[in-house]
Amino acid sequence: MVGRADSGAVLAAVDGxxxxxxxxxWGLEPDLRAAESQPGGALHAFEVFAxxxxxxxxxxxxxxxxxxxxxLPDGGLPFALPVADATACAPFWAQADPTVSTLxxxxxxxxxxxxxxxxDPAVAGHPWLAxxxxxxxxxxxxxxxxxxxxxxxxxxxxxxxxHGSHPEAADLLTRLGKFVPDSGFAPVEGGIEGETLRALDxxxxxxxxxxxxxxxxxxxxxxxxxxxxxxxxGGWTVDFASFSPAAGLEWRGYATGQAVSTLRRAxxxxx
Numbered sequence: 001m002v003g004r005a006d007s008g009a010v011l012a013a014v015d016g017x018x019x020x021x022x023x024x025x026w027g028l029e030p031d032l033r034a035a036e037s038q039p040g041g042a043l044h045a046f047e048v049f050a051x052x053x054x055x056x057x058x059x060x061x062x063x064x065x066x067x068x069x070x071x072l073p074d075g076g077l078p079f080a081l082p083v084a085d086a087t088a089c090a091p092f093w094a095q096a097d098p099t100v101s102t103l104x105x106x107x108x109x110x111x112x113x114x115x116x117x118x119x120d121p122a123v124a125g126h127p128w129l130a131x132x133x134x135x136x137x138x139x140x141x142x143x144x145x146x147x148x149x150x151x152x153x154x155x156x157x158x159x160x161x162x163h164g165s166h167p168e169a170a171d172l173l174t175r176l177g178k179f180v181p182d183s184g185f186a187p188v189e190g191g192i193e194g195e196t197l198r199a200l201d202x203x204x205x206x207x208x209x210x211x212x213x214x215x216x217x218x219x220x221x222x223x224x225x226x227x228x229x230x231x232x233x234g235g236w237t238v239d240f241a242s243f244s245p246a247a248g249l250e251w252r253g254y255a256t257g258q259a260v261s262t263l264r265r266a267x268x269x270x271x
Contacts, residue, residue: 007052011059014048017041018059022066030247030254031090034083039105040093042067044254046112051261053119060113061122067109068128075135076101077109088244092190103139104151106132111158114165133162140172146179149186153201156180160203160210170209177213184214184222192241198222204262223266226259 017028023037024045032040042063049060071077079096086094110132117124140155147155159173180186184199199222203210206219229236235256242248263269 007055010048010052011055011057014045015059017045021069022059022062023070024063027246027250029093030250031243032080032083032093033088033244033247034085034094036081036083037066037070038080038093039067039070039077039109040080043108043112046109046116049120050112050115050118053116056116056120056122058122060116060120061126064113064123064126064128067132068126071128071131072099072101074101075106075131076103076139077105077132078102079105088247090243101135101139102151103136103147104154106139107136107151107154107158110136111154111161114158114161133166137166137168137172140176141168143176143179148190149188149197152176152179152186153197156202156210156213160208163209173209173213180213182213182215182218184218188240195240200226200262205265219266223263223268227263227268230259 014024014028017024017026019025019035019037021037024041025032025035025037026041027033028044029038029040032038045063046060049057049063067077070081078098078100079102080093081096081098083089083094110129113123113126113129113132117129123129136155136158140159143155146152156173156176159169159176163169163173180202184197184202186197186201188195188197199214199218203214203219205211206223211219226236231237235252236259238251238255242251260269
């Protein structure tokens with residue numbers, strides 16, 4: 001949690017990536033450096049809005065308004081919206097079909113929004129969040145084959161977040177468990193050689209509903225590993241390819257923030 005004294009500065013920094021339409025772009029998602037507002041930018045903005053809790057900002061509900069305006073008729077979000085200038089953008093972002101809803105983008109935006117909704121009534125009651133949640137629940141219920149590892153991780157974390165507020169989430173989480181290796185190791189198709197998601201990508205908090213999908217002791221071991229991977233300069237690195245030198249630096253900052261947040265939530269840090 002960001003201290004109250006610091007929350008204004010944090011929110012002001014995120015405003016630098018905001019567009020007049022209420023969405024976020026400009027490289028807030030490091031591998032999507034396009035100016036246009038994007039679902040990937042919404043994820044990272046919501047992550048910040050969740051971190052400053054219990055402080056809330058009207059920007060969160062305004063972001064929901066923007067998401068509502070680009071949500072497709074079935075209630076889902078496309079993987080990405082059209083990109084005018086794809087310079088330094090990862091191809092999977094720049095070449096995405098904007099006419100097809102995807103569970104991955106909808107689950108990552110809605111899951112992060114639900115974490116904001118825990119302290120922001122304007123987000124909790126927003127019609128976009130209800131639409132997106134329904135889409136995700138139906139899409140997860142319809143899964144019959146192994147989803148991509150990243151989509152699977154976001155779906156698991158989405159269900160983990162809404163577990164206490166949506167009764168059907170418990171059954172769906174159990175059903176998703178058949179796709180989640182109990183070791184937490186899930187190879188990333190299309191990633192660099194050896195790229196693998198790990199237990200904390202599915203269940204970063206010990207004792208959470210999602211943690212029941214993993215073998216006993218896995219999360220604690222992964223938290224030990226995370227702490228040990230801190231670099232001499234105090235930061236953390238990522239184990240996937242960045243699509244520009246700037247993105248590589250920014251992913252280090254993101255990884256460091258995520259590591260500190262994960263270790264703090266797990267009770268591994270004194271703050």
